Amino acid sequence: MQFVHSLKPRIEVKLAMKWTVIGYWGAYPEKGEATTAYLLEDQGFRLLIDCGSGALAQLQKYAAITDIDALILSHYHHDHIADVGPLQYARDIAKYLGGSAKPLPIYAHEMEPDKFKALDYNDATHAVSYKIGEPIEIGPFRLDFIRTVHPAPCAAMRITNGKRTIAYTADTSYIPELVPLSKEADLLVAECSLYKDQDGAPMGHMNSLDVGRLAKEAGVREVLLTHLPHYGRHEDLVNETATVFEGKISLAKSGWTWEAAE
Numbered sequence: 001m002q003f004v005h006s007l008k009p010r011i012e013v014k015l016a017m018k019w020t021v022i023g024y025w026g027a028y029p030e031k032g033e034a035t036t037a038y039l040l041e042d043q044g045f046r047l048l049i050d051c052g053s054g055a056l057a058q059l060q061k062y063a064a065i066t067d068i069d070a071l072i073l074s075h076y077h078h079d080h081i082a083d084v085g086p087l088q089y090a091r092d093i094a095k096y097l098g099g100s101a102k103p104l105p106i107y108a109h110e111m112e113p114d115k116f117k118a119l120d121y122n123d124a125t126h127a128v129s130y131k132i133g134e135p136i137e138i139g140p141f142r143l144d145f146i147r148t149v150h151p152a153p154c155a156a157m158r159i160t161n162g163k164r165t166i167a168y169t170a171d172t173s174y175i176p177e178l179v180p181l182s183k184e185a186d187l188l189v190a191e192c193s194l195y196k197d198q199d200g201a202p203m204g205h206m207n208s209l210d211v212g213r214l215a216k217e218a219g220v221r222e223v224l225l226t227h228l229p230h231y232g233r234h235e236d237l238v239n240e241t242a243t244v245f246e247g248k249i250s251l252a253k254s255g256w257t258w259e260a261a262e
Contacts, residue, residue: 021256
């Protein structure tokens with residue numbers, strides 16, 4: 001079966017572009033929550049972005065597993081893919097419960113070939129490759145990619161529906177290439193794993209001042225701090241970012257949503 005990079009929305013309805021936080025913790029989920037996962041919706045199309053530990057249980061508060069039209073992965077660290085296996089099982093089981101038998105496309109890079117191949121499962125999910133520097137279309141969205149600086153090969157994404165734009169840093173230390181990727185984005189979803197006095201570069205992560213610098217240089221409208229640490233006061237991350245960037249700054253939390261104004 002051959003898959004193309006362009007998937008059309010299942011339902012032609014006019015709905016605003018919407019981003020929902022499914023999980024936002026780095027490394028492991030806190031009690032009853034999840035690591036990195038986001039749901040992006042537009043025109044009846046549902047794109048899941050990353051699928052970390054605990055994501056599947058949280059996702060079902062906002063959408064049925066069988067209603068997801070596509071999944072895209074930034075990289076293969078466990079806190080971004082841990083629930084891919086349960087998702088594959090769920091889609092497989094749905095075929096036997098009278099649900100949709102349509103295979104779920106999982107978009108990912110092939111820089112770790114064995115992990116990419118594992119995204120194919122029993123005709124329930126199919127691996128679809130994207131390449132850094134080559135735009136693709138998924139439903140109503142166009143996505144552009146750059147490679148980040150992180151211990152595992154990882155892609156940051158610029159996502160647009162032609163009217164609104166979201167930039168997602170995924171996991172990375174600060175690099176100048178993030179600025180054009182994020183240029184004038186309506187929403188910058190930025191990893192903020194560390195506080196201002198911590199150097200994230202050796203670990204491949206950004207601190208609060210890195211995020212502020214990126215947001216300011218890119219001229220974004222709004223920032224969401226995510227991939228949060230398991231210590232300290234998260235409100236300090238907002239205050240520290242605000243010393244550099246004067247726009248709106250929010251902390252990720254389960255169920256946080258951003259919706260584009262029409």
